Amino acid sequence: MREWDIVIIGAGSVGCCVARDAAMRGLRTLLIERRKVAAGTSSRNQFNLVSGVRYVVCNPEVAAECQRENHVLRRIAPHLIGHQRDLFVCLDHVEYCNAAEQNAKRYGVTLRNVSLDEATRRVPYLPRKIYKVFETDDTYFNAVRFCHSNLKAALQHGATFIKDCNILAMEKGKVVTTKGTFRTRSVVNAAGFLCNQVARLAGFKVEMVLNLGAFGLFKRKLISTGVQKLAPPGDGDAYKPLMKRATLGTTSVTVEEDAWEDALAEVRRRREEIVDYLKEKFSSVIPKVKDEEVLTVVAGIRPLVRSGDEQDGRKISRRFVLIEHSEWMLTITGGKLVTSRLMAERAVDVVCRHLGVEAKCKTADVVLP
Ligand SMILES: Cc1cc2nc3c(=O)[nH]c(=O)nc-3n(C[C@H](O)[C@H](O)[C@H](O)COP(=O)(O)OP(=O)(O)OC[C@H]3O[C@@H](n4cnc5c(N)ncnc54)[C@H](O)[C@@H]3O)c2cc1C
Structure with a gap:
């Protein structure tokens, strides 16, 4: 043999x-x-080439690692990566935003200040009252x-x-x-x-901690730039264009090891409720998402590993x-x-x-x- x-x-x-x-x-x-x-x-996610900004306050070492690999993948897989870089919008989490700016500088994570004029040119639907907007190295990635x-x-x-x-x-x-x-x-x-x-x-x-995440798939994209909230990681904080469509996610629910199939079926049953919830969460950044038609809800399971006694999947x-x-x-x-x-x-x-x-x-x- x-x-x-x-x-x-x-x-x-x-x-x-x-x-x-x-x-x-x-x-x-x-x-x-x-x-x-x-x-x-790997096929049930938001296709985001993460830059690390999302973790730069809560876990800056992980953020720095993501940023370094983001650059490696841009070099070795340019044909799988989008050109438009995402905007991170801070509405009113001023302290969080300041900590993000400090850590980004210290850990080498790209966080480029963008004027409100430039931001609204790229994303016309943004609200008038915004604290700051940044461009990052997050972009589309064909996983x-x-x-x-x-x-x-x-x-x-x-x-x-x-x-x-x-x-x-x-x-x-x-x-x-x-x-x-x-x-x-x-x-x-x-x-x-x-x-x-x-x-x-x-x-x-x-x-293992099995953490279920769900996101809505919109019939069309409103904009070509991804937009994420600059705030402590939470539900419904990332709008990502995906070819002609767009996704809005995600949720975060920990499920038992022997119950993940039931949990995925439950997402399909509660589709309307989940869509309304995600739209509501993100409407402070782009109110117009509330009017957009959603084709379906996609769910996947994050493979997380517990290091302490964390219960909240977002904290792992x-x-x-x-x-x-x-x-x-x-x-x-x-x-x-x-x-x-x-x-x-x-x-x-x-x-x-x-x-x-x-x-x-x-x-x-x-x-x-
Ligand atoms: C909703 C959601 C959104 C996400 N968005 C992003 C994002 O935008 N950007 C990002 O970077 N990450 C994102 N993630 C996380 C990312 O998708 C995962 O970290 C990554 O896909 C995990 O890859 P993997 O190869 O470890 O697991 P998987 O892709 O699950 O691969 C494991 C493979 O093992 C196979 N397998 C299992 N058991 C056996 C067996 N007994 N014998 C043989 N084969 C077996 C499975 O069939 C599967 O194909 C997201 C996750 C979720 C849930």
Whole structure:
């Protein structure tokens, strides 16, 4: 039976980045996905190339990491990234705004002051009474194509991908799946919000918090610039143009590990109520959103990792977490789309260390297909 150096579980943005990195370093790489590429949260999000501004007050180190990776992705994936930078609008959270400006300067996060004239030229629907407006490096990011591009690069470097393949059991040296048993020297668990379920198959545990987020998809976009509230992170604070349409999100509700499917079904049932709630929340920034037609509500589950006893999903850090369960298996999860490449780099560094391989990461320097 053929032996792999690395079996990666989950073809979301993180798993696809791990596959690309591992294959580029010459590892015999197998990526396994229970459904298809980007079947999980990587296709059910607001497609925002986060700059870190959103976290610059509550978690400036995470913000700085997002900003650095934002620049890396602009370099290696220019074809997946929009040109219009988002505006962050501060209505009346003066103290928060001042703290954001201070931290942005200190941690190298882009926050460029924009005059109210320029802001209203780009977004004619803004209210008259605004404290400040900033341009940031947040913009549109095609998250699904990002997964496919990483997978394509991995395949070009000799990786193998198997979809519709579920894991049944795992132990040191082998992974048993619905499509056969694979011998491997290491396993990387990149199963997103299902990381704990996968870790359990090998007798390990990950303290996951499943945080459901929902957003409305509008029939048309009002503007070509994304607009977000500069205020403590909350519900309904980001309006993002998406091709000819736009999204408004999100909500944040923590769900039990065994109840996520019911929670997603509940979102579909409460669609109207959620849309009205999000519109109400954002109408202080763009009152006109209240008149816009919403096609549907999309929901996904954020893979967050608890570090203390936080109950509120908004308060759980968006840092990523790498857990070395043993010398043959690790879990990489948390983070944001924008940090997927970096998460993969860290994970493959650990795998290479265990395998005694001395290849350097090249993913930040090579443009994606
Ligand atoms: C509403 C919402 C909006 C968001 N907006 C943004 C945003 O604008 N910008 C941003 O940066 N981030 C955003 N995020 C966060 C971001 O989407 C996630 O952090 C990211 O997509 C997680 O990627 P992942 O690869 O870890 O997980 P996933 O994309 O969920 O991938 C995990 C994969 O593992 C597979 N899998 C699971 N179990 C198994 C198994 N047993 N065997 C094989 N395969 C398995 C799944 O099918 C899935 O394909 C948002 C999240 C939500 C919920």
